[in-house]
Amino acid sequence: MDLRESADDRSFRDEVRTFMEEGLRGDFAAVRGRGGPGDEHALFDERLAWERHLGAHGWTCVGWPKEHGGRGLSLRRHVIYHEEYARARGPGRLGHIGETLLGPTVIAFGSPSQQRRFLPPIVAGDELWCQGYSEPDAGSDLANVATRAVPSPEGDEWVVEGQKVWTSLAHWADWCFVLARTAPPGPGESKHAGLSYLLVPMRQDGIEVRPIVQMTGDSEFNEVFFSGARTAAGNVVGGEGRGWAVAMGTLAFERGASTLGQQLNFRNELAHVTAVARRTGVADDPVMRQRLAQAHIGLEIMRLNALRTLAGSESGTLGREALVGKLYWATFHRGLGELAMDVMGAAALVSGDPEVDALARVFLFSRADTIYAGSNEIQRNIIGERGLGLPREPR
Ligand SMILES: Cc1cc2nc3c(=O)[nH]c(=O)nc-3n(C[C@H](O)[C@H](O)[C@H](O)COP(=O)(O)OP(=O)(O)OC[C@H]3O[C@@H](n4cnc5c(N)ncnc54)[C@H](O)[C@@H]3O)c2cc1C
Secondary structure (H helix, E strand, O other), X not given: OOOOOOHHHHHHHHHHHHHHHHHOOHHHHHHOOOOOOOOOOOOHHXXXXXXXXXXXXXXXXXXXXXXXXXXXXXXXXXXXHHHHHHHOOOOOOOOHXXXXXXXXXXXXXXXXXXXXXHHHHXXXXXXXXXXXXXXXXXXXXXXXXXXXXXXXXXXXXXEEEEXXXXXXXXXXXXXXXXXXXXOOOOOOOOOOOOEEEEEEEOOOOOEEEEEEOOOOOOOOEEEEEEEXXXXXXXXXXXXXOEHHHHHHHHHHHHOOHHHOOHHHHHHHHHHHHHHHHHHHOHHHOHHHHHHHHHHHHHHHHHHHHHHHHHHOOOOOOOOHHHHHHHHHHHXXXXXXXXXXXXXHHHHHHOOOOHHHHHHHHHHHHHOOOOOOOOOHHHHHHHHXXXXXXXOOOOO
């Protein structure tokens, strides 16, 4: 496998780099390096303006097909885009749930009229989305969702009742994609039948969003209560009762291409940890030096696995090697958070220094990495069953 970048790819990289560098000076200088996991509360208005700036210049949804407002980039270029975004320390994207989860799902499973209605505002940065899957009794066992939707008496709307939990960015979202039960499973059917994938507007009386305070002290996610919430009858993706296949499609996008450029964000964080270690003399300790080197090796493994995945993905879909991606990056990042705390030592307990606080946030938020988008245990099940063909877990 040839790991060198072609001249065309290099010039694409230069184009992205120039755009990011220019954009993140001047008006947008304040958002550089802000937002994202653990810092999601930061600079909402400014980041929304940045989202729209990206949209206006064709730098959102770059992997979507051109007919849906994207650039139709190959996976390789898509990763280059993410790498350059991270290198420039572009802010955490407010539109990432729409761009990476809902949009690809509507492109794959939605009707032409749903595509016309919902995709352009994501591209433009005008509508933000949240993901309404998890409930108090449905997480890894997602098919257990108890939120229900029934047709309104007039038949032109769905009426939604129930509760979602851990709903990231629901407090800012304009829309939520909600996995809800619209019918009980038929005789002989599993509980995966009778679920529907509904698109529900968030700004209405029947929805209450209650923030959950996290270890970081911020509220990046929420409880969402639906009591008589309404959405139009046509806002079902993939057909009534067929939401399970659609929901699994979304999860595949969540664990797929969008995370391939992830290591560049981690590279920035490790550079930060290493700088602190050098400044404080911790880097002279042989054990700490070994751990810092090990973290660099982990990043290289991530980069090479991303390249290996890309090499096998000419058809545009990800192969078996992609299955290890989520487990690997989540475990790596949790370890990086622990390393950051050990490098800072007692100073990590002192709040107020922005450098210390930023690394402490990495530690606190990275505890969640091995839980969301499928916990490590669930990822191991997926690798065992789908990747290695081992017998299925008893259900
Ligand atoms: C920061 C963060 C953001 C999130 N954002 C969203 C969001 O926007 N929208 C949304 O819908 N959800 C969101 N979630 C919820 C997330 O998807 C769930 O937390 C996750 O699916 C796990 O579900 P659970 O918390 O109910 O844990 P459970 O499923 O109850 O799992 C508890 C423990 O049991 C283990 N376990 C469960 N089943 C198995 C099994 N079959 N084999 C082996 N071990 C098993 C798990 O690995 C875990 O360790 C978010 C979570 C976090 C932490």
